[in-house]
Amino acid sequence: MNIQIELDGRRLDLARMHEISLPIDFSMTKERAWYIGPPRREPVRLGDWVGSTREGGSVNFYNLFINPHAHGTHIETASHINHTYSISPVVNPLFLKAYLFTAAADNSGALDLLTLWPALPYDVQAIVIRTLPNSPDKVHTCYSNTNPSFLTADDAKRLANSGIFILLIDLPSVDPERDNGALAAHHSFWEHQLPHSPKPALIGEFLYIPDALPDGPYALHIQHPAMYTDAVPARVFLIPYI
Structure with a gap:
């Protein structure tokens, strides 16, 4: 089988597609952020019957207890901050058309995007922000009570005004860990979407982008379950061009 996909006349190199998402792992002993503990998987128990072959049951039949924001890569709609918005992350x-950019924080903790703007393609639809430092240990980091770096509301606005409607970052949030509930970058990104941008605009958090992937243009593909809620787990792929 030979499948070829083009995006605006550029062929996608599917053989070098890279997954940049972090799975929800039920062997985790702690959350990745937000202080709530690890995800849980528990067998259903109905009288004497148990949904676990390990415990002698005929089949594995589990209830899952997860929080997309705390336990892995997720995408969220504006319903994350306002119940009147769409809750279907389509x-x-x-x-x-995506652009990968690596950013470090300044002394305030805000990410420095100064060199992004002259490099950003005019027709980009999605931005993927890789933050420094970027050790492989990042995939196991618990960010609770660490105050990681963040986007400013002005930069979130500028991204939206550039036509970007998918904002992805490798941190727990585009906003500071503690901001008294302001979520200024979330609000700014969703409030400044261009009228012609596809809806709903999405924010994705908790990625990991290896250093081997250079900054620049890629195709982006996102998979997610059919769930109606403010945020859902997601698989995210960067695809180089041929």
């Missing part, structure tokens, strides 16, 4: 189109 990614459209299937492949998006």
Whole structure:
């Protein structure tokens, strides 16, 4: 089988597609952020019957207890901050024009995007922000009570005004860990979407982008379950061009 996909005349190198998402792992002993503990998987118990082959049951039949924001890569709609918005995170189109950019924080903790703006393609639809430092240990980091870096509301606005409607970052949040509930970058990004941008605009958090992937343009593909809530787990892929 030979499948070829083009995005605006550029062929996608599917053989070098890279997953940049962090799975929800039920062997985790702590959350990745937000102080709530690890995800849980518990067998259903109905009288004497148990949904666990390990415990003698005929089949594995589990209840899952997860929080998309705390336990792995997720995407969220504006319903994360306002119940009147759509709660269906539909990614459209299937492949998006994305740009990968690496940023470090300044002394305030805000990410420095100064060199992004002259490099950003005019027709980009999604931005993927890799933050420094970027050790492989990042995939196991628990960010609770660490005050990681963040985006400013002005930069979130500028991203939205650039036509970007998918904002992805490798941190627990685009906003500071503690900001008294302001979530200024979330609000700014969603409030400044261009009228013609596809809806809903999405924010994705908790990625990991290896250093081997250079900054620059990629195609982006996002998979997620059919769930109606403010945030859902997601698989995210960067695809180089040929």
